Amino acid sequence: MIAEVIVDVNSQELDRIFDYKITTQGVSCGSRVIVPFGNRKIEGFVINIKENSDFPSDKLKSIIRIVEEIPALTEECLTLAKFMKQKYHTSMASILRLFLPSEMRNGKVRSKMINFAVLNKSIPLDVMLSNIRKTAENQKEILNYLATIEKEKTSVLGEKYSYSALTSLEKKGYIEIVSERILRSPYQKLDATLNKVNLTSEQKNAVETVLNSNKPTLIHGVTGSGKTEVYLRLIEQTIKDGKTAIMLVPEIALTPQMLSRLRSRFNDDCAILHSGLSAGEKFDEWWRLRSGEAKIAIGARSAIFAPLTNVGIIIIDEEHEQSYESETNPRYVTSDVALKRAELSNAKLVFGSATPKIESYLNAMEGKYSLAVLKERVNGKPLPEVIIADMRLEVRKGNPSAFSSPLKYELEETLKNGNQAIIFLNRRGYSQKVICRECGYVAKCQHCEVSLNYHKTDNLLKCHYCNTQYAMLDGCPECGSVNINYSGTGTQKVVDDLKALFPSARILRMDNDTTQNKEGHYKILKEFGDKNADILVGTQMIAKGHDFPNVTLVGILDADMSLYFSDYRALERTFQLVTQVAGRSGRAGSSGKVVLQTYNPQNSLLNYAIKYDYEGFYNREIMLRKASHFPPYSNILRIMVEGEDEGKTIETLKNVFFASKDVYDKYQKSFVYFDRMKSPVKRIKNCYRYQVLARITSNFEEIENEFYEICERYSTRQTLAYLEVNPSNMN
Numbered sequence: 001m002i003a004e005v006i007v008d009v010n011s012q013e014l015d016r017i018f019d020y021k022i023t024t025q026g027v028s029c030g031s032r033v034i035v036p037f038g039n040r041k042i043e044g045f046v047i048n049i050k051e052n053s054d055f056p057s058d059k060l061k062s063i064i065r066i067v068e069e070i071p072a073l074t075e076e077c078l079t080l081a082k083f084m085k086q087k088y089h090t091s092m093a094s095i096l097r098l099f100l101p102s103e104m105r106n107g108k109v110r111s112k113m114i115n116f117a118v119l120n121k122s123i124p125l126d127v128m129l130s131n132i133r134k135t136a137e138n139q140k141e142i143l144n145y146l147a148t149i150e151k152e153k154t155s156v157l158g159e160k161y162s163y164s165a166l167t168s169l170e171k172k173g174y175i176e177i178v179s180e181r182i183l184r185s186p187y188q189k190l191d192a193t194l195n196k197v198n199l200t201s202e203q204k205n206a207v208e209t210v211l212n213s214n215k216p217t218l219i220h221g222v223t224g225s226g227k228t229e230v231y232l233r234l235i236e237q238t239i240k241d242g243k244t245a246i247m248l249v250p251e252i253a254l255t256p257q258m259l260s261r262l263r264s265r266f267n268d269d270c271a272i273l274h275s276g277l278s279a280g281e282k283f284d285e286w287w288r289l290r291s292g293e294a295k296i297a298i299g300a301r302s303a304i305f306a307p308l309t310n311v312g313i314i315i316i317d318e319e320h321e322q323s324y325e326s327e328t329n330p331r332y333v334t335s336d337v338a339l340k341r342a343e344l345s346n347a348k349l350v351f352g353s354a355t356p357k358i359e360s361y362l363n364a365m366e367g368k369y370s371l372a373v374l375k376e377r378v379n380g381k382p383l384p385e386v387i388i389a390d391m392r393l394e395v396r397k398g399n400p401s402a403f404s405s406p407l408k409y410e411l412e413e414t415l416k417n418g419n420q421a422i423i424f425l426n427r428r429g430y431s432q433k434v435i436c437r438e439c440g441y442v443a444k445c446q447h448c449e450v451s452l453n454y455h456k457t458d459n460l461l462k463c464h465y466c467n468t469q470y471a472m473l474d475g476c477p478e479c480g481s482v483n484i485n486y487s488g489t490g491t492q493k494v495v496d497d498l499k500a501l502f503p504s505a506r507i508l509r510m511d512n513d514t515t516q517n518k519e520g521h522y523k524i525l526k527e528f529g530d531k532n533a534d535i536l537v538g539t540q541m542i543a544k545g546h547d548f549p550n551v552t553l554v555g556i557l558d559a560d561m562s563l564y565f566s567d568y569r570a571l572e573r574t575f576q577l578v579t580q581v582a583g584r585s586g587r588a589g590s591s592g593k594v595v596l597q598t599y600n601p602q603n604s605l606l607n608y609a610i611k612y613d614y615e616g617f618y619n620r621e622i623m624l625r626k627a628s629h630f631p632p633y634s635n636i637l638r639i640m641v642e643g644e645d646e647g648k649t650i651e652t653l654k655n656v657f658f659a660s661k662d663v664y665d666k667y668q669k670s671f672v673y674f675d676r677m678k679s680p681v682k683r684i685k686n687c688y689r690y691q692v693l694a695r696i697t698s699n700f701e702e703i704e705n706e707f708y709e710i711c712e713r714y715s716t717r718q719t720l721a722y723l724e725v726n727p728s729n730m731n
């Protein structure tokens, strides 16, 4: 028999199938194997097995051995990988790698084995004891001890009695040493099981809709409407039916509450796929899923590749989040993969959000998805009241601070009542450029064409693109002036200002700086959840689905910030953000408030947001998209050309441009836009960035395929050309 093998090397040239003879036992489809390659031995994946090869038999080499007994990849995973290969035109090796913990490759991690001693039951205990020398007390004690229990770790016995006693007993055949796999569990056992609630009629309806639908279902539920409870019920039903489930969340570090809710309901049935776990833990969780021990995979987007069989449901929570799109190689869109995976295993597919993507809602409107709506909050409370603070008035009144008078007033009230508040800053707005007041010089990164951010705690300048750090400037390198300043409001500055306003308030900060280490997010969220702080200040991270019952006020400092982006999704993103952040307020007993600060109080988008009028927003937005030919009424194709040598990069850009110009000429009627230019961020990590940008309204697949082909044709060792389809980040 012949195995078709993809070697585990990510290179364009090696991205093809190699045939090997099968001369060892146990090789099957999906097995990882060691194969001879040139004069090396490398790992590979068996993706097919066939009778004959087109190569002459004497030219074929043989597989050396298999890596794991059980094939790492299931049939379904292989089919999914082949689908992705066809759709995204990336190398098969890079796709297959998504399906297993990276540490499994090259044998960096394997099962943890522990040795136990077990008594030989076929010899009566007193016979064994009488055969042991009087002086060998340790041996006798071990035998007596083992007679009382089933087994004990050899390490425990060795330490307590002696290792030589164990060896002697084993030699005599009185005890047996057995190896067992043990799991490195990333979490403690939870004994409290979450109270099961009675579903509201809206929740029941959502569950029924999903179960009765043979299409994907979009659950559009306002924040606090109990979507999570619906997911839990659906998963429960799926497990009852003998199937497995995949639950995706935007960012696992930000959703400890979701995890604990799943864990408390399903215990060891669920496994977490989380980049923050240790290599061993990651492997063990993966293994529990692969072996069928665990039936529910929960994780960020890559959990869509969970090694489960018989998947009955796939749930994508907060489906509008950008993190569901992989922006680095291999680029993929989670919902594409989920649709395919659901189709392959005939699974239900659920998208949930308070603010669905325009594309998803359109799908629901057009009947491609079923729609379930949760309009009411579970607690029966109305959505928090939104107070608009007109920042133009504040400026006129002579208030230069980041806090409007309504926000100050509401903060005071909140603190007085012993409740908690969240202050939200838009990440885009919190960059703190360093500017020379005399000549206008702006400090920039040496490797990227972006300005540096000032970080006060460590008095450093940092590049948010490549993480390079620089010492804070003493003077301007251009004109020598010492009148250097930083502009913009950062989280630190907001915390400082808050401390000045409310000296006795306990304030926590959550942003990229304070969440560097593995436990960072969890610690801060727990501190706040345990009411060890009164105010939480943060960026996008705090907008996610946290459920803090005691929060009655949310302040949005700069609701305008993202309104002015050239990105066609700027309005959609702002609407989502405002709604999500506002949803953190008033989730339990007391009703909540939101203060939204803006320089544009009349902006119609904000007016939809404060009324939580998603449909109103959607109707206006979809009309705009249609009129201006933006997605979902077109597709944006961007060919990125990147390289360290600017001349060579431009050369490749030219090749790519002229080739795609031919495509443009051929399909001119399909294009509403076509041009080449520098990318908005001209250089990142020393690579110059140019692009060919196109927007097309028809013949999408043909043009897309031709563009993919152009990228493959003109990429060189020095310059990379790759295609992005409707990229979520247009930098």
Ligand code: ADP
Pocket: 197, 198, 199, 200, 203, 221, 222, 223, 224, 225, 226, 227, 228, 229, 230, 378, 379, 545, 547
């Ligand atoms: P969402 O995910 O839509 O924001 P959650 O699922 O987090 O909402 O629900 C909000 C709160 O309401 C949670 O504390 C949850 O335990 C509770 N909850 C959900 N459904 C019910 C119900 N049917 N009865 C009582 N409490 C519920």
Ligand code: ZN
Pocket: 436, 437, 438, 439, 440, 441, 476, 477, 478, 479, 480, 481
């Ligand atoms: Zn200067």
Ligand code: ZN
Pocket: 445, 446, 447, 448, 463, 464, 465, 466, 467, 468, 685
């Ligand atoms: Zn940089």
